[in-house]
Amino acid sequence: MLAPKDPMTLREALQQAARELRAANVPSPVLAAELLLMHVTGKSRAWLYAHPEEPLDTAAADRYFELVERRAAGAPTQYLTGHQEFWGLDLEVTPAVLIPRPETEHVVEVALARLGPAFHGESAPRPLRVVDVGTGSGCLAIALARELLRARVFATDISERALAIARRNAARHGVLDRVGLVEANLLAAFAPRAFDLIVSNPPYIGRKEAASLPREVLEHEPPAALFGGEEGIEVYPVLIAQAAERLVSGGLLVLEIGYGVSERVEALLDAPDWREIEITNDLAGIPRVVAARRA
Numbered sequence: 001m002l003a004p005k006d007p008m009t010l011r012e013a014l015q016q017a018a019r020e021l022r023a024a025n026v027p028s029p030v031l032a033a034e035l036l037l038m039h040v041t042g043k044s045r046a047w048l049y050a051h052p053e054e055p056l057d058t059a060a061a062d063r064y065f066e067l068v069e070r071r072a073a074g075a076p077t078q079y080l081t082g083h084q085e086f087w088g089l090d091l092e093v094t095p096a097v098l099i100p101r102p103e104t105e106h107v108v109e110v111a112l113a114r115l116g117p118a119f120h121g122e123s124a125p126r127p128l129r130v131v132d133v134g135t136g137s138g139c140l141a142i143a144l145a146r147e148l149l150r151a152r153v154f155a156t157d158i159s160e161r162a163l164a165i166a167r168r169n170a171a172r173h174g175v176l177d178r179v180g181l182v183e184a185n186l187l188a189a190f191a192p193r194a195f196d197l198i199v200s201n202p203p204y205i206g207r208k209e210a211a212s213l214p215r216e217v218l219e220h221e222p223p224a225a226l227f228g229g230e231e232g233i234e235v236y237p238v239l240i241a242q243a244a245e246r247l248v249s250g251g252l253l254v255l256e257i258g259y260g261v262s263e264r265v266e267a268l269l270d271a272p273d274w275r276e277i278e279i280t281n282d283l284a285g286i287p288r289v290v291a292a293r294r295a
């Protein structure tokens with residue numbers, strides 16, 4: 001009789017997974033293999049590397065290699081683990097929401113910088129009224145609520161499923177009492193002069209560019225979160241016009257923008273309604289955030 005096969009060690013599991021992911025052309029295969037193993041074992045990366053000879057029991061190995069197979073077939077790691085970090089916060093993500101991108105943190109940075117430190121803590125001179133349009137996972141709304149301690153924040157989306165995730169994330173980070181979740185088409189549901197700060201990372205990819213997207217994005221992330229229209233820029237004129245009505249005088253608009261559209265978005269703000277227009281580049285040097293103050 002053959003002896004039962006020994007369970008794999010953590011090192012062997014990681015090495016095999018990285019090989020399979022590399023063969024499937026998954027970007028950063030070792031990182032993906034590590035993140036999935038951390039998820040299955042509940043251990044940190046440091047622990048895994050400090051205990052490479054530990055066995056991975058058969059049930060855990062089955063779960064691990066099922067996830068590796070799904071990653072190899074194109075499912076993003078974050079949808080497999082259910083987590084993505086944003087602004088130092090661990091957020092739940094599912095295929096109902098866009099996976100928050102690191103460059104979107106610039107929207108938070110620009111908004112906080114333009115408001116100034118007086119508004120950041122408990123001693124803000126007055127409670128700010130803030131809205132995040134197209135909140136997805138809730139990343140922008142929650143990050144701002146955590147920084148602007150006296151702010152009342154609204155998080156809107158046309159997707160009910162996304163709002164359910166945003167609600168869970170707001171609760172998880174202790175700001176649900178100050179973050180109102182509203183199913184709405186952009187800012188249509190809100191009254192004139194309702195806000196001091198409007199932020200948004202709207203859908204801005206053109207449908208004509210769909211074929212050039214990585215399969216992880218095109219086949220897995222929600223189309224409503226990706227595509228702004230045939231060109232991609234279609235949401236901006238509508239959102240900017242609505243924001244001009246909904247901001248108080250002196251209020252701030254901070255928008256993430258897609259690659260190559262900064263001049264066209266800037267042109268939309270070249271009107272008497274707006275002043276102090278500023279474009280901020282991301283770490284790759286790409287214009288990523290446009291901010292403007294309501295005149």
Ligand SMILES: C[S@@+](CC[C@H](N)C(=O)[O-])C[C@H]1O[C@@H](n2cnc3c(N)ncnc32)[C@H](O)[C@@H]1O
Pocket residue numbers: 097098099100101104133134135136137138139140156157158159162184185186200201202203204224225226
């Ligand atoms: C690019 S994603 C951004 C999600 C999140 N704010 C982030 O930065 O990760 C755009 C979001 O806008 C939502 N959305 C698309 N069209 C919308 C509309 N007309 N009104 C409100 N939300 C919309 C999508 O459902 C999606 O959640």
